[in-house]
Each structure stands twice: as structure tokens, then as C-alpha cells.
Amino acid sequence: MLTTNNPSAMITFSAPLLRSIPLTHDVTQFDFSLEGQSVEYKAGQFFMLQLEDAQGKASRAYSVSSAPSEKLFFSLCVKILPDGRASQFLANFKPGDSAKFMAPFGHFFMTDSKKDVAMIATGTGLAPFMSMLPTLFEQGFEGKIDLYFGVRHEADLFYVDELRAFEAAHPNFRAHVTLSQPPDSWTRLKGRVTDYLNELDYSNIQVYICGNGDMVKGVKDFMQEKGVTKEDLHWEQFTAL
Ligand SMILES: Cc1cc2nc3c(=O)[nH]c(=O)nc-3n(C[C@H](O)[C@H](O)[C@H](O)COP(=O)(O)OP(=O)(O)OC[C@H]3O[C@@H](n4cnc5c(N)ncnc54)[C@H](O)[C@@H]3O)c2cc1C
Structure with a gap:
């Protein structure tokens, strides 16, 4: 089950795409603007992309690949599947297009262990x-x-x-x-x-x-x-x- 560790901190927001950067033949980095947003998340957590296409509404989880100290944008690093709903939705995104996200989710973050x-x-x-x-x-x-x-x-x-x-x-x-x-x-x-x-x-x-x-x-x-x-x-x- 996808859970948020702090439900009171969870928000839904729209973010415009700043740029997409092809990293390989099938992996692309997407940088979305955080200007005007205050999304609190921990390194390692994921955001839920809320998409709407010809088949209707769907959501997909994507781990944030930029540090939370970066306040102006967040990055996703996405494998583009030829028949993937969300990855094709993102692959067709142009700078300025806005996507809806819910965030933050997940328990995959560093503890304060010194090990x-x-x-x-x-x-x-x-x-x-x-x-x-x-x-x-x-x-x-x-x-x-x-x-x-x-x-x-x-x-x-x-x-x-x-x-x-x-x-x-x-x-x-x-x-x-x-x-x-x-x-x-x-x-x-x-x-x-x-x-x-x-x-x-x-x-x-x-x-x-x-x-x-x-x-x-x-x-x-x-x-x-x-x-x-x-x-x-x-x-x-x-x-x-
Ligand atoms: C907590 C969490 C974090 C995630 N973070 C990331 C992330 O940072 N980057 C990222 O790229 N993905 C990530 N994913 C996977 C992501 O949520 C989607 O499942 C993935 O992008 C496929 O979605 P889609 O809508 O494009 O494909 P769908 O329409 O859901 O699937 C299309 C077809 O591709 C197959 N398929 C699905 N996933 C894969 C895969 N990985 N490789 C090969 N075939 C596949 C399906 O079985 C189906 O046949 C994460 C998933 C979870 C649960």
C-alpha cells in the first residue's frame, strides 16, 4: 500500500515542467517548478503523479531524484515505456505544461543512524x-x-x-x-x-x-x-x- 508518513503534510499541487533531459535511450529526467509551492519532503520519498488521458484518470508513483534542499524545482527520473500510460504522458510533456502531484509519500528515507x-x-x-x-x-x-x-x-x-x-x-x-x-x-x-x-x-x-x-x-x-x-x-x- 502506498502511504504517506505524515498525512497532515500531504498536499496536492500543480507544477509546470521546466525542462526534460534525456539521460539514455529510455530514461528521461523531468524537472518541475516548485515556485510558489511549499512541499515538505524527505530525500528518498516519492510523489504521486495524477494524470488524465483518453483512458481517464490514473496515478503513478515517482521517487524524487533531486535534494529537498533544492527549493525551486524537483526532478523525476523516469523510464519511458513504449506502452506505459504515465511514462508516455510525461514523454509528451513540453516545458510550461503543468502536471498534478500529491506529495509526499513513502517511508524510504535515511534514519539518523551514524552507521x-x-x-x-x-x-x-x-x-x-x-x-x-x-x-x-x-x-x-x-x-x-x-x-x-x-x-x-x-x-x-x-x-x-x-x-x-x-x-x-x-x-x-x-x-x-x-x-x-x-x-x-x-x-x-x-x-x-x-x-x-x-x-x-x-x-x-x-x-x-x-x-x-x-x-x-x-x-x-x-x-x-x-x-x-x-x-x-x-x-x-x-x-x-
Ligand atoms: C514507490 C514507487 C516509486 C517509483 N519511482 C519510479 C521512478 O523514480 N522512476 C520510474 O521510472 N518508475 C518509478 N516507479 C514505477 C512507476 O510508478 C510506474 O509503474 C512506471 O513508470 C510504469 O508506469 P506507466 O504508466 O508508464 O506504465 P503502465 O501503463 O503502468 O504499464 C505499461 C506496461 O509496462 C509494464 N511495466 C511497468 N513497469 C515496468 C518497468 N519498470 N519495466 C518494464 N516494464 C514495465 C507493465 O507491466 C505494462 O505491461 C515507482 C514505483 C513505485 C511503487
């Missing part, structure tokens, strides 16, 4: 981490932060320059980017994100997982076997399977 952080993402599951990472840096978080980001092909990669810039600016952050179907020329990490999780120190860790259902379930089971407690295990699942 080291492991973030595990596949595909657009990277979105909430692009909100959490700058927020942790702004807060001066001193523990180690390891992000594992997996996609299939090189052409599916996005935000890698941003992740490398975070690494350069914050010595406590490492991004481990892996391709499950790399080209012969690929010299970096290969395989699934789960192939690399044994290298973490499980004595002092909080874990955040986001992506498709199979990956989330697999990593959750793995973390439980490693002894990660319920309080230290957080996940957001984008698809039912």
Missing part, C-alpha cells in the same frame, strides 16, 4: 539515491557510503559523471557501477550488483535498496542472511515482480 551506508540500485532505482546522496553530504555525514548501481548495457548508464563528481568531492563515498551485459571493451565492474555485496563490512551497516522487485527481494534475503537487522534494512520496490 556506514550501503545503497543498492538497479535502473531508475538510482533516483531516490540521487536525492539522498547530496542530502547526506550537506549534513556532513562522516560514515562510509557505498553505492552499488547496476544496469544491463553501457547504453543504459546514467548519472555516472555525477557519481564520479561526488566521489571526487567526498572521500567517504564510493560508487560501484556494474554492467550485467558488458561489451568486450568494458574494463570496469561486470555482473550483477549482488556479485559485489560480500565486500561490505556487515558489523556496522545500514542498507537501502531500490529497483525492480526481483532484485529488491534477492538483496533483502541476502542482507537478512548477513544479519542486517530490520531497523537497518530499508527498501523501495518499483514493480510488483
Whole structure:
């Protein structure tokens, strides 16, 4: 069930699209204006897009991929499905077009734990981490932060320059980017994100997982076997399977 953690803070608002930025062949970043709005949300939470098309009304959840400290706009990072209602609705949006949202929703946000952080993402599951990472840096978080980001092909990669810039600016952050179907020329990490999780120190860790259902379930089971407690295990699942 999709729930808001603070019903009194939830609002419905219209936001004009500022710009859309293609990130890959099928992932686009949409920046919506927050001017004149005061939406309180935490890094990692999602907004519900309320859409209306020829089939009628529908709503879809999208994790915010910009930091809450950004007061002028918020970003979504959306996989555009050829037959997807909401993703096609967004793909046809032009700057100035307004979309309706309800926000904020979800319990996938950082606790105030000082333990080291492991973030595990596949595909657009990277979105909430692009909100959490700058927020942790702004807060001066001193523990180690390891992000594992997996996609299939090189052409599916996005935000890698941003992740490398975070690494350069914050010595406590490492991004481990892996391709499950790399080209012969690929010299970096290969395989699934789960192939690399044994290298973490499980004595002092909080874990955040986001992506498709199979990956989330697999990593959750793995973390439980490693002894990660319920309080230290957080996940957001984008698809039912
Ligand atoms: C809490 C939460 C946060 C989410 N955040 C994001 C986000 O940040 N970015 C994002 O892109 N999505 C996110 N999603 C998924 C999003 O809500 C939609 O389900 C997704 O965009 C598809 O909606 P649609 O209307 O375009 O497709 P639909 O019309 O609902 O589906 C079209 C077809 O595509 C299939 N399909 C649905 N999802 C996928 C998929 N991911 N890959 C392949 N096939 C699929 C369906 O089974 C169907 O056959 C999130 C979901 C949840 C629950």
C-alpha cells in the first residue's frame, strides 16, 4: 500500500515542467517548478503523479531524484515505456505544461543512524539515491557510503559523471557501477550488483535498496542472511515482480 508518513503534510499541487533531459535511450529526467509551492519532503520519498488521458484518470508513483534542499524545482527520473500510460504522458510533456502531484509519500528515507551506508540500485532505482546522496553530504555525514548501481548495457548508464563528481568531492563515498551485459571493451565492474555485496563490512551497516522487485527481494534475503537487522534494512520496490 502506498502511504504517506505524515498525512497532515500531504498536499496536492500543480507544477509546470521546466525542462526534460534525456539521460539514455529510455530514461528521461523531468524537472518541475516548485515556485510558489511549499512541499515538505524527505530525500528518498516519492510523489504521486495524477494524470488524465483518453483512458481517464490514473496515478503513478515517482521517487524524487533531486535534494529537498533544492527549493525551486524537483526532478523525476523516469523510464519511458513504449506502452506505459504515465511514462508516455510525461514523454509528451513540453516545458510550461503543468502536471498534478500529491506529495509526499513513502517511508524510504535515511534514519539518523551514524552507521556506514550501503545503497543498492538497479535502473531508475538510482533516483531516490540521487536525492539522498547530496542530502547526506550537506549534513556532513562522516560514515562510509557505498553505492552499488547496476544496469544491463553501457547504453543504459546514467548519472555516472555525477557519481564520479561526488566521489571526487567526498572521500567517504564510493560508487560501484556494474554492467550485467558488458561489451568486450568494458574494463570496469561486470555482473550483477549482488556479485559485489560480500565486500561490505556487515558489523556496522545500514542498507537501502531500490529497483525492480526481483532484485529488491534477492538483496533483502541476502542482507537478512548477513544479519542486517530490520531497523537497518530499508527498501523501495518499483514493480510488483
Ligand atoms: C514507490 C514507487 C516509486 C517509483 N519511482 C519510479 C521512478 O523514480 N522512476 C520510474 O521510472 N518508475 C518509478 N516507479 C514505477 C512507476 O510508478 C510506474 O509503474 C512506471 O513508470 C510504469 O508506469 P506507466 O504508466 O508508464 O506504465 P503502465 O501503463 O503502468 O504499464 C505499461 C506496461 O509496462 C509494464 N511495466 C511497468 N513497469 C515496468 C518497468 N519498470 N519495466 C518494464 N516494464 C514495465 C507493465 O507491466 C505494462 O505491461 C515507482 C514505483 C513505485 C511503487
